[in-house]
Amino acid sequence: MNIHQLEYILAVDQFKSFSKAADYCHVTQATLSAMVKKLEEELDIVIFDRKASPISATENGREILGQALQVVAHADALLDSSKSINRKMEGKVKLGVIPTIANSLLLIILKPLLEKYPALVFEIQEQTTQQLMKSLLEGKLDLGILSTPISSSDLETELLYKEKLVLYGHVQKASIKKAELSQQRFFLLQDGHCLRDQIIQLCELKKNKFLPVNLRFEANTFETLLNLVDDFQGITILPKLYAEQLSDKRKAAMIELEEGNLEREVSLCYYRPYAKWNIIKRLAADIKELVKEHLS
Amino acid sequence: MNIHQLEYILAVDQFKSFSKAADYCHVTQATLSAMVKKLEEELDIVIFDRKASPISATENGREILGQALQVVAHADALLDSSKSINRKMEGKVKLGVIPTIANSLLLIILKPLLEKYPALVFEIQEQTTQQLMKSLLEGKLDLGILSTPISSSDLETELLYKEKLVLYGHVQKASIKKAELSQQRFFLLQDGHCLRDQIIQLCELKKNKFLPVNLRFEANTFETLLNLVDDFQGITILPKLYAEQLSDKRKAAMIELEEGNLEREVSLCYYRPYAKWNIIKRLAADIKELVKEHLS
DNA sequence: CATTACTATAGATTTTATCTATGCCAAATA
DNA sequence: TATTTGGCATAGATAAAATCTATAGTAATG
The missing domain is CATH 3.40.190.10 (Periplasmic binding protein-like II)
Incomplete structure (x- = not known):
């Protein structure tokens, strides 16, 4: 059983037709037909009375359809959530970068990130490692990009690339x-x-x-x-x-x-107590991806 | 996104470990790892902080996990429903069969059906087509097996096999x-x-x-x-x-x-107003399957 | 009785999930 | 400080599945 199959039977129930449902689901009628049959076999329940016209659900089928709707609705909600989480990347990120990284990395990552997260405002400063660590601990910066290892054990680092x-x-x-x-x-x-x-x-x-x-x-x-x-x-x-x-x-x-x-290692660096954790994790993943793309 | 992937992240969240979760889900750690990654990429959300020990969900991840639980719970409920529907095959089925079918078909279908539906009581009579149609219309039989076409338009038929x-x-x-x-x-x-x-x-x-x-x-x-x-x-x-x-x-x-x-055509025959519809549909599917098996 | 509309099936193809084996990393240990 | 250990990621091969095209079968309609 999978979510697609559930969507298929819901569509059949809605349109009272396999072919219309197939169009709606952007698959061929053959596929939809086979998937509905497969689900019926797995559940060992005949969901539709194909001889009735228009097609109607069996008594058992109606029960299954009700549950299927629940599953699909919640799956859709999950997908919505993920979209809304992605849109929620907003606010200000105060970012410090050491000069020997700034001069090359920013060129690669800045434009894509600004485009991807239009609601995120980047405030970027070039600073030495020492200044940067101090600013992080004081909360003057949210995030640093520097070369690891570093001496402070209070700060957490996440390797971006070597x-x-x-x-x-x-x-x-x-x-x-x-x-x-x-x-x-x-x-x-x-x-x-x-x-x-x-x-x-x-x-x-x-x-x-x-x-x-x-x-x-x-x-x-x-x-x-x-x-x-x-x-x-x-x-x-x-x-x-x-x-x-x-x-x-x-x-x-x-x-x-x-x-x-x-x-040398290039890493993200942040102070956990103040960390904008979800933003940091996303940026880390994005930067890794961007650098990987750039190097291939 | 599929239900398995959601089960995988729920297991990781529960066991705080990819390998333990993999065991629990009866897949290899490699598979689970790849599937979690795939889901994260599809949602574009990092769900787990793999550097933390023990592994913990990110802030966004917790949101997703909550929704995933909903989806999986409802999917499980659907599966439960289907099982309970199957168990619900109980009661009495009064079945009439014409002699020229009874002498061969019952041999094939009776034992498997009795085994599959222990709570279903079959009352079987051998009758001619005429008697059988009359009994169906009077509600003295739930179901007939006879050779179609038949003359009555009040009765509905479903072809079992030729x-x-x-x-x-x-x-x-x-x-x-x-x-x-x-x-x-x-x-x-x-x-x-x-x-x-x-x-x-x-x-x-x-x-x-x-x-x-x-x-x-x-x-x-x-x-x-x-x-x-x-x-x-x-x-x-x-x-x-x-x-x-x-x-x-x-x-x-x-x-x-x-x-x-x-x-000749051999068909199920029933009178819709009295029909034990779900039982009939299931038996029809089962009989077709049994005859097909028998002939191959 | 031919036509039309619709579903089922067969076979080929593509996609996806899964496995095995191995790499990599960090933490614990000698 | 080298080494083992535990745990996650990755690569490549294999198995499983979803999907497509084409076609057959079936029932309703003119």
Whole structure:
């Protein structure tokens, strides 16, 4: 027994005709006929007297039809509820994003989300991980997108995706080994960007002694960073999503890493006591889906 | 969306575990997992927070679960109803059957029906078509099994099956043409049996002039009839279901009819104003099924 | 008696549910 | 910190079902 079969018998009862009911249900008369028969066999009850004209329900059939109506009505109600829940995505979401994610991810997710949830107002700020965590705990933000793991155990995180980190820059060889990385002239974003610390940790960089001694400048954006790298024939590491937006010329300066993969985790982050739980869960699912689509 | 999926999420909610729910629902964890996911996608609502331990429903999920319970409960109620309707087959059915049907059909249907409906009491009488119609109209019978068409327009009939009529007897040739039938020494049941009239009409028999002039005897049962046929090297016509029960020796005396098929209709017959409609419909379906099984 | 309107059935096709096997992740354990 | 364990997700194959097209059968109608 399934809900369609119940809808079919209700339609037959309503139209007093198999063929009209079939039209109404958008199936062929053959299908409807077979399904009604199947249901009758499963219940072991003859629901319709096909010889009467117009077709009429048997005594037992009327009983079944009554119950079928209940089932179908409640199923419809469930579907309605789901629609109304989806429409209920409204209100304000204060979202913080760290810069190294914001510059690529927002491009992918923002438009679809704004379209899908016209009643949802996004207030987005670019902040460092530290600022972001503080704002979440204070309730100044509903939601953060940052790179995990993070130090706070009060905040909850949900992994959105893992993002490869790719090498960019200028070396003699076409590819390079991980162990050789610390020998390169490395340029990084300035202090405060978590990506900087991650890269230092991942690549086991110590003090980088290959920079010109009279240069202390470090970049605050990838744009500036890449210009530095090109000028000084250095090297740096970029998140995959950002690297994908680069010009073909710059893409040509990508370097293969011989073994091992560098990657970072990008996660949603929220403080449970204040959490707009249902909105967060939906956005998490949506963002995962959008990134997956984008990468395929 | 289907009822199974709803049962699955209810089970997950109850057991707070996909695998336990799967056991409970008698499906594998993989199946349940996929079905829950499919439902979530169709509704576009994340029902469960799989990261929580134990698993818990989301806010939206709880709403959906409530509605799902309604649907499933009503579906169960429908199934219960159908069972109780089936058990409700009780009371008395006064059934009249004409002899030429009774002698073969009752053998096939009686035992299964008595077993299937232990609370149904059958009172069966063998009667001619005329008596039977009268009894039906007077309410002395609930139901008749006879050969259609019949003359009364007050009674309603429902075709159960068509039964071939086969030739039995003694002729020179191995097979015979329909046109030659009236040249044969024909023996028939005595007056009052509708099969007699049907055969006369079907085979266009006139007065049969080949019987011994000093014999007027006609049979009231096939048993007697066949003995007569054998003794006098005559011919007769038997219904298929009866012919099938004959001894091998007698089966050897069956004659092929070269072209055309002789057959009769066997139908249920009832008088609508008094009709035990639901019982009749069920019995009709059951008998059709039983005869079909018997013939295959 | 032919036509019309309607339902049932057969066979092919497509869709869906389910299973097995395996992957992946996190929490517990040694 | 490696390893096991428990639990959910995913992939690919298989089985089950719903659906379609085409056609047969049946009853009512002109």
